[in-house]
Amino acid sequence: MSLLRKKAAARIGSAAALAALMSVVLSGCSMDTTSPSTARKHADGKHPADFGPGDCRRAKCIALTFDAGPGPNTPHLLDVLKEKKVHATFFLLGKNHVMKYPDVVKREAAEGHEVGNHTWTHKILTKQSADVARQEIEKTEVAVEKITGTRPRVMRPPQGRTNDSVSKICKELGVSQVLWSTTAKDFSTNDTALIEKRTLEQAKPDGIILLHDIYPGTVPAVSGIIDTLRKRGYTFVTVPQLIAPAQLKPGAIYRP
Template identity: 55%
Template sequence: MPSPTSKMKRSGAAFPTGAIVFAATALTLALTGCTRLETTAPSAVRATDVQARFGTVDCREVKCIALTFDAGPSEHSARLLDILKEEQVPATFFLLGKRHIDTYPELVKRMADEGHEVASHTWTHRRLTELSPDEIREELEHTNTEIERLTGRRPTLMRPPQGRTDDTVHDISRELGLSEVLWSVTAKDYQTTDSDLITERVLAQSSRDGIILLHDLYDGTVPAVPGIIAELKKRGSSS
């Protein structure tokens, strides 16, 4: 869908259109009745007003960047949460169940308590397009149930493993109240532990409106996050 223009506002005062907004994905990608939500940009929905940490913004006009992290929580997630807290930047965590949610339940709670969006990346990371409908439901429902048990809130977003989806996956996701969210920027951080390279890849692909895919379970990713945030903020304030 195209991105029309509007204004960015905070308590009635206009913010510079060059500013950048780090938006928690669920606040941006609301269930708005779109027939499909294989979304790759925060503005690519009908409802684009976002309740950011400093007020309401319109992602069709300002730079809305969604930081998303897949396949956690992990041993690196606590440090990542510290960084996000220091930078006052929200993120969306697409969590895996087996060996992740069930290993680090306290981090799942912390993510929610600190204002981040907790979403589903399935229970075992199997390719949903290769599963039966019942198996797809089990992958999604098991994860939803555990996240709700730990956070008190049922997920409304899911990211299919490897981004693989089809009509069956889509229909079952909608049936369970889940929107599928893909991405527009990837560092392929599963290929390298070089934090500088991860930073370079993200910044080379990031524009005014996008969803960044990272994985907090890999050694090189979390050390790259401060530099990514700093440069995106710099670009936002100077553009």
């Protein structure tokens, strides 16, 4: 394992592997999750919609999302996405990533990607006091806004762990929570072919793919994932475009 990979693993924590293997844990959460199709079905039609490259009420859509960056591999990933004409959703860590790579954050926003929040230091929000959980979310909101001029409107809770207290904080801060349907478990392997295989096996319409742009095996898999899924008839969209014409609801939990 390289030094970079060791540092990344330490930041995210070994518990992330267990969380991904066990899917998503909604700790103490009584709120329902909302699927993209349900969100679209209940859209009020009162607001202009950003459908992106396709109306997901008719198109076979899927969203690429990347957690825990930006990092040294992110500029190459952005090159790939630009070449493929794909917009993704990035859930960024604040302290050691947003603050270290502000130019990459600015580029993500400038090139049309959805810039989201993955907290300040990757603390498990359900294990924190309300004040600490709020700080973890809000500090990254503020940092991204200073760089891009816009606050993130989507947030992915570390390990997918959320509850009523976290949802209340997100509602007050104006951010929606986004979970996922596909994980390649790329935190556990540098095998690019395996990452691609796992992603393609799990891909489904209205899916949200979880990858990490901080791991060296992941970015090389993205081109093949895009090409194969396009051959299967998929249209790539950001998370807000996936639920359009519905509007994101602060505090809501979106999960395919």
